[in-house]
Amino acid sequence: DAEITQSPRHKITETGRQVTLACHQTWNHNNMFWYRQDLGHGLRLIHYSYGVQDTNKGEVSDGYSVSRSNTEDLPLTLESAASSQTSVYFCASSESIYGSETQYFGPGTRLLVL
Amino acid sequence: KQEVTQIPAALSVPEGENLVLNCSFTDSAIYNLQWFRQDPGKGLTSLLLIQSSQREQTSGRLNASLDKSSGRSTLYIAASQPGDSATYLCAVPSSGGGADGLTFGKGTHLIIQP
Numbered sequence: 464d465a466e467i468t469q470s471p472r473h474k475i476t477e478t479g480r481q482v483t484l485a486c487h488q489t490w491n492h493n494n495m496f497w498y499r500q501d502l503g504h505g506l507r508l509i510h511y512s513y514g515v516q517d518t519n520k521g522e523v524s525d526g527y528s529v530s531r532s533n534t535e536d537l538p539l540t541l542e543s544a545a546s547s548q549t550s551v552y553f554c555a556s557s558e559s560i561y562g563s564e565t566q567y568f569g570p571g572t573r574l575l576v577l
Numbered sequence: 578k579q580e581v582t583q584i585p586a587a588l589s590v591p592e593g594e595n596l597v598l599n600c601s602f603t604d605s606a607i608y609n610l611q612w613f614r615q616d617p618g619k620g621l622t623s624l625l626l627i628q629s630s631q632r633e634q635t636s637g638r639l640n641a642s643l644d645k646s647s648g649r650s651t652l653y654i655a656a657s658q659p660g661d662s663a664t665y666l667c668a669v670p671s672s673g674g675g676a677d678g679l680t681f682g683k684g685t686h687l688i689i690q691p
Contacts, residue, residue, distance in 0.1 A: 496678050506621075508671065508678035521678055522671075553620060565611060566679060568621040 465490040467569035469554050475575045482541040484572050486554030494557045495537040496566065497521075497529065499550040506553065512537055544576045579604045583667055583682035591690045592659060598652040598685045600667030605645045612641050612652050613666040615684070621666065625652070657689045 467488040476482050488495065497509040508521030510529040518529050526548060528540045541548055554569040580603045590596055600610070609628050613621040625634045625641040627650070633642040640653040654661060664686045668679040 498678075503683075505683040506666070506668075506679075506681040508680075511678050519677065555621075565623040565626045567623070568613075570620040571618075 467554055467556055467567055469552075469569040469572050471572060472570065473573045475577065476544050477577055478544060478546060480544050482544050482574070484539045484541075484552055484554075484574070486537045486539065486569060487535055488554075488556045488567075488569075489535065490556055490558070490567060491534060492556035492558045492567075493534065494559075495531070496555040496557075497527070497537065497539045498553045498555065499523065499548075500553060500571075501550050509539065509552075510537075541574075546576050548574065549576045550574060579607075579669060579671055579680045581667055581669060581680050581682040583665075583685050585685060586683065587686040587688075589688040589690060590657060592657060594657050595653070595655050596657055596687075598654070598665050598667075598687070600650040600652070600682055602648045602650075602667075602669050602680075604669075605648050607645065607669045609670065610641075610643050610650050611668045611679070612639075612650075613668060615664045615666060617663075624665075659689045659691045662687055662689045 470485045493514045496511045498506045500506045507523045509527050512518050512531040552572045555566040557566045558564045582601045584599045611626045612624045614624050615621050627634045627643040638655040643650045664684040666684045667682045671678045671680045
């Protein structure tokens with residue numbers, strides 16, 4: 464069955480370190496998304512991609528970057544981790560750009576920045 | 578900017594009751610609306626996707642309605658069971674068809690008492 468996987472599932476890092484969270488989908492979807500989920504804020508969009516070599520900033524993109532070199536993967540990089548980036552990160556994908564398809568979510572990565 | 582509000586924030590009911598979760602959104606020009614379920618420590622599972630041309634969608638004991646003109650959606654759960662305990666999230670496209678991500682409500686935390 465097609466799925467989205469994220470790794471690692473849990474990560475502890477120190478302030479200032481670079482961290483990369485992996486997202487891999489086997490749906491063959493063109494659209495991929497990164498969200499963060501925080502108490503009191505709900506889920507917020509960080510970055511998204513319509514396809515290979517395409518990336519776009521979301522609502523809370525400062526301090527994060529993504530790159531899309533193939534259809535299956537959209538890694539999220541925290542350039543210099545900050546305590547404010549402690550959160551749960553979810554990757555998602557969808558097939559259509561016309562809003563007719565649901566988004567499928569990965570299991571999440573819980574990140575703690577000390 | 579699209580905003581999504583969910584009421585109530587939390588709900589605890591005895592098993593067997595029918596219940597209604599509410600979702601409202603500020604920009605009625607949406608292509609669709611989705612309801613998700615999130616279990617503790619897990620990712621999001623799509624429950625229902627309602628297209629803008631539809632009034633409602635049904636899946637088993639779940640029924641979701643959409644009133645675009647009033648900016649409202651409801652999720653009706655019939656004959657609730659302890660296994661329905663979870664957080665329910667409502668989401669609409671941030672703009673256009675949703676290829677640029679979803680805007681989420683903060684969720685309704687539901688507890689079904691055995």
